[in-house]
Amino acid sequence: MPNSGRMSVESIRYWLNDRDHYPPVYNRFFVHWMLFNSYYSKYEDGDKEGVMKFAEEHGDTLWEKGQIQAVPKELTEIECVGKGKGENPPHPEVKSATVFLRTLLGIEHDRICLQVCREAKRRKCSNLRFAKRADNPASALLRIVYQIRCNLFHGDKLEYDGPEAQRNMSLVNCSSGVLDEVLKYISTLEPRGTE
Numbered sequence: 001m002p003n004s005g006r007m008s009v010e011s012i013r014y015w016l017n018d019r020d021h022y023p024p025v026y027n028r029f030f031v032h033w034m035l036f037n038s039y040y041s042k043y044e045d046g047d048k049e050g051v052m053k054f055a056e057e058h059g060d061t062l063w064e065k066g067q068i069q070a071v072p073k074e075l076t077e078i079e080c081v082g083k084g085k086g087e088n089p090p091h092p093e094v095k096s097a098t099v100f101l102r103t104l105l106g107i108e109h110d111r112i113c114l115q116v117c118r119e120a121k122r123r124k125c126s127n128l129r130f131a132k133r134a135d136n137p138a139s140a141l142l143r144i145v146y147q148i149r150c151n152l153f154h155g156d157k158l159e160y161d162g163p164e165a166q167r168n169m170s171l172v173n174c175s176s177g178v179l180d181e182v183l184k185y186i187s188t189l190e191p192r193g194t195e
């Protein structure tokens with residue numbers, strides 16, 4: 001079975017075995033993402049492209065008007081978001097987005113990496129090139145949230161009772177906070193021409 005198939009079977013088993021204790025914050029995130037997905041699918045370009053096109057079109061207004069500015073501090077003060085499970089370093093785009101937001105917020109990337117990130121992750125991360133993609137704060141934020149969503153949906157982050165439980169809960173909670181602002185913003189858009 002391909003890796004993603006195996007992980008999805010594991011995720012499904014995990015959910016079936018413990019559905020009564022599934023943390024509300026995870027459930028909230030899934031609903032948030034589903035609703036956001038129903039909007040960005042209009043770009044008809046796949047998940048990541050849809051999210052990034054949304055950010056390109058609405059990111060500046062979303063950042064200025066919404067309460068979204070309050071969210072990234074917590075998200076960027078915890079360990080860098082990696083690509084998948086454990087000590088994997090971030091995707092280069094996620095690294096760029098993280099450094100972009102930290103710089104904006106006056107948080108020193110090297111300090112967080114040195115003090116908070118796991119050693120193996122930090123070592124691999126420091127060799128990563130930047131991949132410029134996000135050019136507004138909201139799109140940087142959404143690139144990171146998209147990565148968290150991938151890690152979750154592919155079953156990598158479904159450890160809500162393991163050693164990474166607290167960090168995972170925090171990541172999912174922050175992501176939900178971002179998506180809540182995104183949905184509030186979308187709800188103010190004129191429906192005509194957007195369907």
Ligand SMILES: [Zn+2]
Pocket residue numbers: 079080112113114117121122125
């Ligand atoms: Zn780091």
